[in-house]
Amino acid sequence: MTGCLIVGYFMSEIRVRFAPSPTGYLHVGGARSALFNYLYAKRNGGKFILRIEDTDQERSTEESLKMMVADLKWLGLNWDEGPNPETLKDMGPYGPYKQSERLKNYKAAAEKLLADGKAYYCFMTDEELEAAREKVKADGHQGHVESPWENGTVADALKKIAAGEKAVVRFKTRQLRKDYILKDLIRGEVKFPSDMIGDFVLLRSDGMPVYNFCCVVDDYEMKISHVLRAEEHLPNTLRQLMIYEGMGWKTPEFGHISLILDDDRQKLSKRKGAVACDQFMKDGYLPEAMNNYLALLGWSHPEQKEIMPMQEMVDNFSLDRVHAAGAVFDRVKLKWVNAQHLRALPNADIYKLISPFLKNAGLNLPTDLNWQMQSVEIFKPYMEILTDAVTLYTPLDDSKYEIFAESDEALAWPSSKAVLEAWKECVTAHAGETFTEADFLRIQDEVKNKSGQKGKNLFFPIRIALIGKPHGAELKILVPLMNKTSILKRAEKALAKVK
RNA sequence: GUUCCCAUCGUCUAGUGGCCUAGGACACCUCCCUUUCACGGAGGAUACAGGGGUUCAAAUCCCCUUGGGAACGCCA
Numbered sequence: 001m002t003g004c005l006i007v008g009y010f011m012s013e014i015r016v017r018f019a020p021s022p023t024g025y026l027h028v029g030g031a032r033s034a035l036f037n038y039l040y041a042k043r044n045g046g047k048f049i050l051r052i053e054d055t056d057q058e059r060s061t062e063e064s065l066k067m068m069v070a071d072l073k074w075l076g077l078n079w080d081e082g083p084n085p086e087t088l089k090d091m092g093p094y095g096p097y098k099q100s101e102r103l104k105n106y107k108a109a110a111e112k113l114l115a116d117g118k119a120y121y122c123f124m125t126d127e128e129l130e131a132a133r134e135k136v137k138a139d140g141h142q143g144h145v146e147s148p149w150e151n152g153t154v155a156d157a158l159k160k161i162a163a164g165e166k167a168v169v170r171f172k173t174r175q176l177r178k179d180y181i182l183k184d185l186i187r188g189e190v191k192f193p194s195d196m197i198g199d200f201v202l203l204r205s206d207g208m209p210v211y212n213f214c215c216v217v218d219d220y221e222m223k224i225s226h227v228l229r230a231e232e233h234l235p236n237t238l239r240q241l242m243i244y245e246g247m248g249w250k251t252p253e254f255g256h257i258s259l260i261l262d263d264d265r266q267k268l269s270k271r272k273g274a275v276a277c278d279q280f281m282k283d284g285y286l287p288e289a290m291n292n293y294l295a296l297l298g299w300s301h302p303e304q305k306e307i308m309p310m311q312e313m314v315d316n317f318s319l320d321r322v323h324a325a326g327a328v329f330d331r332v333k334l335k336w337v338n339a340q341h342l343r344a345l346p347n348a349d350i351y352k353l354i355s356p357f358l359k360n361a362g363l364n365l366p367t368d369l370n371w372q373m374q375s376v377e378i379f380k381p382y383m384e385i386l387t388d389a390v391t392l393y394t395p396l397d398d399s400k401y402e403i404f405a406e407s408d409e410a411l412a413w414p415s416s417k418a419v420l421e422a423w424k425e426c427v428t429a430h431a432g433e434t435f436t437e438a439d440f441l442r443i444q445d446e447v448k449n450k451s452g453q454k455g456k457n458l459f460f461p462i463r464i465a466l467i468g469k470p471h472g473a474e475l476k477i478l479v480p481l482m483n484k485t486s487i488l489k490r491a492e493k494a495l496a497k498v499k
Numbered sequence: 500g501u502u503c504c505c506a507u508c509g510u511c512u513a514g515u516g517g518c519c520u521a522g523g524a525c526a527c528c529u530c531c532c533u534u535u536c537a538c539g540g541a542g543g544a545u546a547c548a549g550g551g552g553u554u555c556a557a558a559u560c561c562c563c564u565u566g567g568g569a570a571c572g573c574c575a
Contacts, residue, residue, distance in 0.1 A: 021575050056574055126573085137500080144571085168573055187504070196502045197571075204573040211575050235503060235570040258505075258568095265567060293511095296524090300512055306524055323512075326568065330510050333525040343538085381538035455534050463535070471536035 014046025015225045018072075018079070019215070021053040022065035025276035028329065029230060029260045029268055031075060032294040036257055037228050038077045039295070039317040046225070050082030051218060052098040055208050060100070071277040075287045076310065081222075094222040099214050106209035109217045109247060110169050110202050114154050118246040119202055121157035121167040122149045144198020150174065169203035171242065180241045184234075185226070185255035185319045192238040200239055212239040220249045228255045228319075231326075232267070255319055258298055258326045268329050275329075284357060284386025289338035296337075297327040307340045339384040347376040354389035361390045363397045375481055378473045395467035398486045403468045403497055410460035410470045415453050417498045419461040422450035424491040433484045440479040465494040 018034040020026065026034075041048035050072070054060035065088070072078075073085050081092025090097050113119035124132070124147055132145040147170060149157070161167055173194065182190045202213045209217075215236075219227060234256045244251045260268045268275055274283065280290055288309060295313050296306065299322050305312070342350065351372045358365060366372070379392045394400045403411075410416060426446045430439065448458055460470040466478060466487065479487070 019575090023575075053575060059574075129573090166573095184504095190503070192503070201573055206573080208573080210573070215575090230569095231504065232569055233575085236575090238503090256504085261568080263510080267569075296511065298511090304513060304523055306511095325505050327512090328510055330525070333511065336525055382536085459535060469536090473537080474533090474535085 012225065013223075014041060014044040015049060015223050016041050016046060016228055017049040017051050017219070017222065017224050018077075019051040019053050019218075019229075020068055021056060021059075022061060022068055023056065023059040024064055025278060026068045026071035027268075027275050028277060028280070028290075028294065029275075031071070031077075031277050031290070032260060032297060033228065033230055033257060034072060034077050035075070035291055035294050036299070036317075036322070038079075039313055040226065040228060040319065041080075042314040043317045047080040048077070049092070049094075049222060049224070050079040050097065051222070052083065052100075053211065053214065054098055054100045055211065055214055057100070057208065067278065071281075074281055075277065075291060077291075099209075099218065102214070102218065103207070103209070105221060106203070106214055106217050107207070110209070110213070113171065113202070113243075113246055114169065116246070117172070119169050119171050120147075120150055120152060121154065121161070122147045122170045122199070123157075123160065123165060123167045124149070144195075146174075147199055150199065166205040168201045168205050170199040171202050171239070171246065173197060173199050173242065176242060176245075180238055182237055182241065182254060185228075185253055186322050187234075187256060187324050190234070190237075192235075192241075194238065194242070196235070197238060202243075212236055213243060216240050216243040216247070216249075219252055220244070220247070224252050226253045226255065228257060231256045231259050255322070257322065258324055260297060261326045261328045263328055263330075265326070265328065273331065284354075284388070285334070285338050286341050286353075286386075289334070289341040292341065293334045293337040297329070298323050307337065307344075335384045342383060342386070343380055347373045347380070350376045350380065350383075354383075354386050354393075357386050357390055358393055361394070363390070363393055363400065365393060365397060371481060374477075378477050378481070382473070395469075396481060398489060401468060401486075401490050401493065403464060403494060407460075407464040407468060407470055407497075410456075410464060411494070411498050413457060413461075415451065415457045416461040417495075418451040419447060419453050419458055420465055420491060420495050420498060422447040423462055423465060424488065424495065426450070427484065427487055427491065430484060435479050435482070435484070435487075437476045437480055440476050444475070461494070465491045 016037040018030075018037050020030055020034075038048050040046070050069075052065060054065070065083070069083065069085055069088065078085070081094060082097045083089065084091045096102055110119060114121075124145075129145060136145060149167075150170075150172060157167060176194050178194055180192045180194055182192065184190050200212065201210050203209050218224075237254060237256075241251060262268050270276075274280060277290070281287075291310055291313070292306075292308060295317075299317070301308065301312075301316055302321065342353075345353070354376075375393070375396070379389065382392055383389055423443075426443045430443060432439070435443075444458075444462070447462070448454055451458065459475065463470055463472060463475060466475065466482070467473075468490075472478070
């Protein structure tokens with residue numbers, strides 16, 4: 001008895017998968033599906049499998065596969081089985097993990113269905129199909145195309161094919177008229193009337209299988225226990241249920257996650273801004289922030305925590321906390337989440353993260369470690385994403401110093417000229433090449449006395465002469481990051497502007 | 500058009516029949532900190548789509564309406 005229970009326990013190992021088709025970049029919606037699968041697997045001590053759905057030969061590319069793998073790696077959603085993240089060679093006992101290499105499996109399954117009379121060869125041409133669809137539509141009824149080949153024998157069909165005719169294999173739905181009930185883990189009971197679909201294609205005329213078919217064969221053969229995927233697949237589930245039934249296979253559990261929406265509540269699309277994971281990477285988002293934000297789109301921490309590391313999400317993830325309604329992708333909040341993660345990092349880590357962006361922008365900055373740490377300390381509160389560092393550090397590179405339009409107003413004040421002149425004089429009079437905070441404070445006092453200005457009138461022109469903008473970090477901590485030569489050069493430029 | 504899914508502040512959500520005159524977060528507004536801005540802190544405004552039931556009691560359960568979305572391919 002106990003033995004049976006143990007066997008039962010092992011039989012029910014949690015195995016989930018993310019199954020993208022390599023026809024482009026990894027979309028944030030896909031990333032979230034992958035994340036939920038990953039979290040569910042990790043939470044339950046299960047396996048997370050990556051399967052590549054590349055049966056659409058027209059659109060699938062090796063390039064895209066590499067991009068997806070890279071994005072998933074960036075997010076840290078490491079898979080236990082699937083293409084090796086480095087070599088792309090299969091790893092795991094249930095391969096191949098690319099559908100294009102599993103053709104014989106689908107063929108075998110199709111042959112069984114054909115032999116059992118649950119599928120048939122259909123020779124309808126595109127034109128015939130189109131005409132049939134038109135007719136059905138004209139009748140006003142929802143119906144579906146009925147194929148005249150439904151009752152043909154396999155032997156006859158094979159003869160025609162041998163003679164060079166093209167045929168698809170269709171699944172026979174006519175005798176299956178009943179309601180199919182799906183117990184969705186997220187949505188509860190979903191009832192599909194079987195007549196919502198007609199005889200659908202299993203194998204294309206070129207022999208390539210179609211999504212709904214491979215999906216079932218693979219999920220079964222790869223022993224997938226839970227299928228967690230986007231809501232757009234919900235109607236597909238009926239076809240899949242029929243195939244499971246036809247094959248006599250046990251169905252896995254299903255859970256359909258809501259869609260990610262644009263602010264106009266349509267399915268998130270490229271037209272509204274970045275949706276590709278790698279774009280977020282290039283814009284300077286942190287993978288941990290991405291995961292954190294994506295998790296919050298539909299799932300919530302039991303204690304309502306918002307900012308958390310991956311491990312905390314893993315420890316608290318459960319499907320019953322997944323919301324069934326669609327969620328609007330809010331870039332503003334994503335930025336905020338990113339800022340929280342970023343600012344929590346040690347300064348040294350932050351500098352390491354921003355360096356490639358600074359370098360990429362062609363900035364020439366001090367290599368002194370102290371300088372770097374100090375600068376991060378100053379700029380950190382101004383950074384939300386890594387690319388913000390570029391704007392922040394640019395004024396620190398002499399060759400890039402420029403006076404921004406937002407400075408115009410302050411420079412036009414009648415008092416600004418005197419302040420700038422006094423500033424230049426006092427800096428020139430300063431003995432060393434660098435400044436301490438105390439040095440600056442002393443100089444600032446001198447400028448104040450000389451120009452007779454204080455408050456905004458005093459600080460705005462000086463700040464503009466330092467970073468090209470009237471607003472930003474505190475001067476007394478900013479100045480020690482600069483040297484005399486460079487400060488004077490800038491003062492000149494600012495002065496030139498007021499003359 | 501048909502089928503299915505969904506419905507709490509502008510947005511993400513908490514809420515599983517009484518603890519809800521509905522809580523948190525982002526955004527917004529005010530104030531404090533600060534000779535600027537940001538960060539940080541304290542407050543504020545803002546929501547149960549509508550209508551019927553069920554119940555002593557409904558944001559929570561049921562039905563209808565409305566609204567939104569998705570799917571209806573030899574795409575996935």
